[in-house]
Amino acid sequence: MSFDFNAYAQVFPFLAIVLGLVLGSFYNVCVHRYLTEQSIVFPGSHCPQCDHPLAxxxxxPIISFLFLAGRCRYCKASIRxxxxxxxxxxxxxSYALAITFGPSLAYLLFMVIGGMYLVxxxxxxxxxILPDIITYPAAVIAYLGSVFILDASPVLSGAAAVxxxxxxxxxxxxxxLSRGFDGLGLGDVxxxxxxxxxxxLVGLPFSVLYASLSALLVSPFFLIGKKNKSRTPIPFGPFLCLGAMLYILFGPGIFSFLR
Structure with a gap:
């Protein structure tokens, strides 16, 4: 029996959703374990409040949160x-990439990079903090992926990175120099x-523009209840990641997409 690629391609977006949700659960482990300086391998999944192992x-993903009403089944502590x-x-x-790129190496590359950006x-x-343990490998994977998977010029890819x-x-x-303190962290660099x-190079202006517009829309929520709003730090890394991810999906045409 021959493999029906067309049938698989039609099912692929739904499989991608499941994969994305499962990976999202792992991303949560990575985030929590980094912030608490724990290994991502040991111990197993447990409540961060009472340390009870989770079944x-x-x-x-998502279903357990809803089933548990956002609380630990053992100590009743709230789940973030x-x-x-x-x-x-x-x-x-994952679903958006599957719709855009289908089952391809490009999908795989952007899934890896997107996962690193989410974490x-x-x-x-x-x-x-934007951890070096993520930003450095992401730089290597992005460069190699752009050259060997996306067929970009090695020279132009390096120039765009620089x-x-x-x-x-x-x-x-x-x-x-103008304000006397850092406005951006080296992690963003x-x-x-x-x-x-x-x-x-062609995508850099659009990615930065998308990031800046997103930050302008969301930043007021970071300032709620803050007395010194001009000195309240707002992490820009998530918006840079969002800008790049939007460009990957929509390219320069996102504004026409919104019309």
Whole structure:
């Protein structure tokens, strides 16, 4: 019996959702274990409040959160909304990639990079840190993937990576000289290496634009209840990741898509 690729391609987006949700559950482990400085392997899944081991049916993405009404079954402590949100975003990302690229190496590349961006974003939102353990490998994977999977020019990919990082390093330097403190972290600079290599020179302006517009829309929520709004730090890494992911999906045509 021959393999029916067309039939598989039609089912693939639904399989991608399941894969994305499962990976989202793992991403939550990565975020939590990084923030608490624990191994992602040991111990097994457990409640962060009472340390009670979780059964398999308490680890089903999104469904378990809803079934448990957002609380631990043992100590009744609240489960952070980060868990279902990250799982849902991972599932949505996987589905969107499946619709856009189908079962391909490009899908695989963007799933890996997108997963790293999701983990880095949620760590940044909590700690204002973009971990080197994510930004450095992401830069290597983005460059190699753009060259060997997306057939981009090695020279232009390298130039885009340098341009992305250099732009944000220059912005940080100018901000420090004018205001006396850093406006952007070096983590953002390192993140831009992978973003530049991935979206290329033509995609950099659009990715930064998408990131900036997203930050403008969401930043007021970070300032609620803050007395000194001008000095309240807002992590920009998640918005840079979002800008790159939007460009990957929609390219420069997102504005026409919204019309």
């Amino acid at each position: 398999w049916y308490e680890n089903i 909304w980060r868990y279902p949100i990250l799982e849902a975003l991972s599932g949505l990302w 880095a974003s949620f760590i940044d939102l909590d700690s204002f 341009a992305g990082a250099g732009l944000f390093y220059l912005l940080n330097l100018l901000y420090r 390192k993140l831009m290496v992978s973003i530049g290599a991935l979206v290329q």
